[in-house]
Amino acid sequence: MLNNASLPLAATSAAWQLPSRRKAAVAWLIVTESAMFTIFVVAYLFYLGKSLTGPSPAQVLETPIISTLCLLGSSVTIMWAAGAFRGAHMARFRLWWTLTIGLAAVFLAKTATEWYRLITVHHLTISTNVFGTTFYALVGLHATHVIVGVTLLTLVLALSLAGKVRQAHAEHLEMVSWYWHFVDAVWVVVFTVVYVIGR
Amino acid sequence: MVVQEIAPASSLTARLHRLVVTVDHKQLGLMYIATALLFLLVAGSMAAVIRAQLAVPNNSLVSPQVFNRLFTMHGTTMVFLVGMPLVAGLMNYLVPLMIGARDMAFPRLNAFGYWMFLFGGLLLYASYLAAPGLAGHGSAPDVGWFAYAPLTGRAFSRGHSTDYWILALLVSGIGSMVSALNVIVTTVSLRCPGMTLMRMPLFVWLMLVTSGMILLALPPLTAAQLMLLLDRFLGAHFFDTQAGGSAVLWQHFFWIFGHPEVYILMIPAFACVSESIPVFSRKPIFGYPAMVAATVMIGFISVSVWAHHMFSVGMTSMGNTFFALSTMLVGIPTGIKIFNWIGTMYGGKIRFELPMLFCLGFLVQFLIAGLTGIMLAVAPFNWQLTDSYFVVAHFHYTLVGGMLFGLFAGMYYWYPKACGRMPSKRLGLWHFWLFALGFHLTFDPQHIAGILGMPRRIYTYDVGRGWEMYNLISSVGAIFQALGLLCFVANLLVSLRRGALAGDDPWDAWTLEWTTTSPPPEYNFETLPVVRSRRPLWDLKHPEDPDWQYE
Numbered sequence: 001m002l003n004n005a006s007l008p009l010a011a012t013s014a015a016w017q018l019p020s021r022r023k024a025a026v027a028w029l030i031v032t033e034s035a036m037f038t039i040f041v042v043a044y045l046f047y048l049g050k051s052l053t054g055p056s057p058a059q060v061l062e063t064p065i066i067s068t069l070c071l072l073g074s075s076v077t078i079m080w081a082a083g084a085f086r087g088a089h090m091a092r093f094r095l096w097w098t099l100t101i102g103l104a105a106v107f108l109a110k111t112a113t114e115w116y117r118l119i120t121v122h123h124l125t126i127s128t129n130v131f132g133t134t135f136y137a138l139v140g141l142h143a144t145h146v147i148v149g150v151t152l153l154t155l156v157l158a159l160s161l162a163g164k165v166r167q168a169h170a171e172h173l174e175m176v177s178w179y180w181h182f183v184d185a186v187w188v189v190v191f192t193v194v195y196v197i198g199r
Numbered sequence: 200m201v202v203q204e205i206a207p208a209s210s211l212t213a214r215l216h217r218l219v220v221t222v223d224h225k226q227l228g229l230m231y232i233a234t235a236l237l238f239l240l241v242a243g244s245m246a247a248v249i250r251a252q253l254a255v256p257n258n259s260l261v262s263p264q265v266f267n268r269l270f271t272m273h274g275t276t277m278v279f280l281v282g283m284p285l286v287a288g289l290m291n292y293l294v295p296l297m298i299g300a301r302d303m304a305f306p307r308l309n310a311f312g313y314w315m316f317l318f319g320g321l322l323l324y325a326s327y328l329a330a331p332g333l334a335g336h337g338s339a340p341d342v343g344w345f346a347y348a349p350l351t352g353r354a355f356s357r358g359h360s361t362d363y364w365i366l367a368l369l370v371s372g373i374g375s376m377v378s379a380l381n382v383i384v385t386t387v388s389l390r391c392p393g394m395t396l397m398r399m400p401l402f403v404w405l406m407l408v409t410s411g412m413i414l415l416a417l418p419p420l421t422a423a424q425l426m427l428l429l430d431r432f433l434g435a436h437f438f439d440t441q442a443g444g445s446a447v448l449w450q451h452f453f454w455i456f457g458h459p460e461v462y463i464l465m466i467p468a469f470a471c472v473s474e475s476i477p478v479f480s481r482k483p484i485f486g487y488p489a490m491v492a493a494t495v496m497i498g499f500i501s502v503s504v505w506a507h508h509m510f511s512v513g514m515t516s517m518g519n520t521f522f523a524l525s526t527m528l529v530g531i532p533t534g535i536k537i538f539n540w541i542g543t544m545y546g547g548k549i550r551f552e553l554p555m556l557f558c559l560g561f562l563v564q565f566l567i568a569g570l571t572g573i574m575l576a577v578a579p580f581n582w583q584l585t586d587s588y589f590v591v592a593h594f595h596y597t598l599v600g601g602m603l604f605g606l607f608a609g610m611y612y613w614y615p616k617a618c619g620r621m622p623s624k625r626l627g628l629w630h631f632w633l634f635a636l637g638f639h640l641t642f643d644p645q646h647i648a649g650i651l652g653m654p655r656r657i658y659t660y661d662v663g664r665g666w667e668m669y670n671l672i673s674s675v676g677a678i679f680q681a682l683g684l685l686c687f688v689a690n691l692l693v694s695l696r697r698g699a700l701a702g703d704d705p706w707d708a709w710t711l712e713w714t715t716t717s718p719p720p721e722y723n724f725e726t727l728p729v730v731r732s733r734r735p736l737w738d739l740k741h742p743e744d745p746d747w748q749y750e
Contacts, residue, residue: 018387019387019388020388021385021388024388025304036418039418040426043448046448051443126434127433129436129443134437137429141425
């Protein structure tokens with residue numbers, strides 16, 4: 001076996017540093033998720049105004065200002081939480097982290113009430129027309145990602161309350177926050193497409 | 200010296216248990232390849248039945264319904280359960296070895312990817328038993344491998360065969376994406392000291408690009424399949440033309456996946472060829488940076504050519520022109536590659552070992568496939584020949600004559616590394632000549648049958664159209680291909696016990712995988728290697744004239 005006779009060390013090899021595998025993985029996960037969302041966004045835009053029957057977006061959609069503020073705000077609170085974690089202020093970390101979960105929960109609740117109103121008041125379901133089809137699919141796909149995010153956030157909170165989250169996990173938490181920022185960024189797109197352009 | 204491993208129990212159950220719990224990238228790589236070869240035999244048998252049915256006019260060996268299921272399952276299996284796992288297997292096995300790493304970045308995720316693929320495959324075949332359900336509808340999927348709407352709608356595809364198609368590909372698609380992500384992260388984060396990007400073996404570069412394409416191209420298919428599921432189960436209208444949905448949108452979404460998919464399958468064949476040709480020509484690869492650039496270019500261009508599958512759907516002339524031109528553009532980087540391979544061989548001391556033979560077959564056949572591809576890229580020409588046997592001949596030329604020959608070269612090249620023994624050259628020669636002969640007998644005449652107007656996917660044809668002879672030759676060719684394939688499988692199995700011992704480096708090669716034992720220990724390398732050039736093993740063997748002095 002030849003590999004014992006290692007090749008002469010290059011002068012530069014002392015400084016051999018490669019990107020963290022977690023960061024690379026989450027970055028590519030975000031790329032691939034973006035590709036999937038793109039298709040749903042394209043479908044939404046393609047079917048704008050192509051419904052054969054009502055209701056139309058302009059008739060039934062209301063701009064979701066509160067839930068948007070909640071979700072955007074949660075990106076800020078998770079940043080503060082990460083900052084507190086780096087400074088080893090665990091109590092403050094848990095506070096901001098819990099607040100992030102709370103804001104996400106408000107967002108989900110607002111989505112639920114929006115859907116409830118659309119279904120019961122306006123009789124818009126996924127099978128009513130292509131607006132219903134694309135609306136529930138796109139917003140639902142995003143909401144699914146929010147639910148996954150909330151699950152991750154809650155898991156971290158539970159582990160932290162159990163004392164299992166230590167400084168060694170700083171990068172793990174950072175990855176959760178990356179994913180959360182991504183979910184947030186997708187909402188900016190969904191909001192623009194569905195509630196601004198789409199009406 | 201390999202560190203002594205604890206003597207493992209060798210009962211059958213113990214061995215099966217090890218297979219199930221393994222997270223070793225080499226073991227998983229071999230499992231991918233073995234499973235893919237099993238599916239290759241299944242889908243190959245389906246092709247044999249298709250050829251038997253079409254051998255003579257007005258044949259009634261199988262019913263039209265069974266015929267539809269056969270070509271659907273043949274295509275779906277070959278692309279998703281043979282091509283993809285062969286690629287995944289090769290990259291899992293080789294990428295860590297080639298970059299001097301001990302395993303993939305996420306070994307458990309790697310195992311997850313394999314099992315997702317396997318369950319996806321089994322789910323697809325479970326349709327034969329389960330899809331008819333209580334309703335007595337058709338069994339296996341019969342909507343073609345690209346499953347065009349509105350044929351896949353609830354109204355036209357009763358029962359659950361289409362649902363099996365969707366779910367099986369969703370599941371195995373997750374497996375593919377996971378393993379692609381793993382390869383990218385491994386390449387980005389686990390290269391051994393000194394292995395800069397431009398010192399990576401071309402194989403690793405090409406697999407990196409393929410993996411990136413998988414991560415960009417598979418999600419559109421997943422998204423489209425989710426939409427189709429919503430259509431079929433919740434009454435959504437994505438592809439339901441009766442309610443304002445669009446059947447053409449499915450075609451766009453499918454081919455946004457489907458065309459890059461072709462390159463996802465081809466680039467790994469390029470990868471095998473790019474490693475084999477230099478070693479068997481005794482020259483370093485010609486134009487390494489150009490090869491890397493050409494591969495990245497193919498990756499970029501391949502995501503903007505999808506609608507050349509749809510010239511006959513009625514796009515605007517602007518659309519037709521764009522997609523015709525972008526498709527022809529792919530010819531440039533592909534041409535660069537072919538010239539570089541020939542440039543590598545030029546003036547080299549060529550050794551006609553098995554991998555090299557398959558590389559040569561690959562070069563000729565892939566060139567012809569590329570030329571018919573350019574022909575089909577011309578929109579008006581395409582209108583004449585779309586959905587004819589000319590198209591069938593073209594894509595079998597790329598996928599069998601190109602991809603499969605390239606992968607055969609790779610499998611023969613790395614067989615001694617993975618199994619510790621040399622493949623039998625005699626059986627290998629039988630494999631090569633039988634398979635090459637069968638390939639040409641089958642697919643060369645199909646070009647002509649297509650030009651004479653024979654449509655694809657017909658279960659039979661009438662006398663007097665002038666297609667009889669071409670179909671008969673085609674079907675005879677299938678027999679030779681089957682014999683060749685049997686020689687290949689026999690070779691793999693027989694050489695496992697009887698082959699000559701390979702040693703660490705039987706081909707006198709230059710990349711890191713040949714520095715460790717054959718087969719490599721579970722940890723690959725005792726000490727992580729340090730590299731200073733693109734051919735670290737050359738440096739090691741020739742300290743008086745190492746490559747790094749010139750690079």
